[in-house]
Amino acid sequence: MVITAGDLLKTKGSEILFISPEAQVYEALQLMAERNVGALLVLESGNLVGIFSERDYARKLVLKGKFSKETRVREVMTEEVVTVEPSDNIERCMAAMTNKRVRHLPVLDRGRLLGVISIGDIVKAIISEQQSTIGILEDYITGGR
Secondary structure (H helix, E strand, O other): OOOEHHHHHHHHOOOOOEEOOOOEHHHHHHHHHHHOOOEEEEEEOOEEEEEEEHHHHHHHHHOOOOOOOOOEHHHHOEOOOOOEOOOOEHHHHHHHHHHHOOOEEEEEEOOEEEEEEEHHHHHHHHHHHHHHHHHHHHHHHHOOO
16 A cells, blocks of 8 residues: 555644744744644745754754844745655655655645645654554464464
8 A cells, every 4th residue: 555645644634833934933942842843834924935943943043153032933944845745655755855854844735735744754654554564464374363
């Protein structure tokens, strides 16, 4: 069975955690901590304009001596967001994450934001699929006993 980005969203839900590009980085960090996530989508007037991650915080703020209460998300977010479509299989998603060195992929359908998947979502799906395959093989080997 081929698992797609759309399938992952059906399993995990399509809640979209986002922040405004004009928000303080401190506000973004608070939301990330409250929701236990590593990244937030950055939306402006409902449009995806970037992504803000722990990596952005560490590399573009902390290492440059900036302060989270004095810096806007727009100043440190990643503007070139790697996205996938709901029909993309998880192998393509993993390849995009590996090649672009990202851990979160917004899922867009004809430009409309449906949700976001993470490397953790993909790993869970692969483990679940492998456990199912192992169960089927064990039943086959033991004759369904």
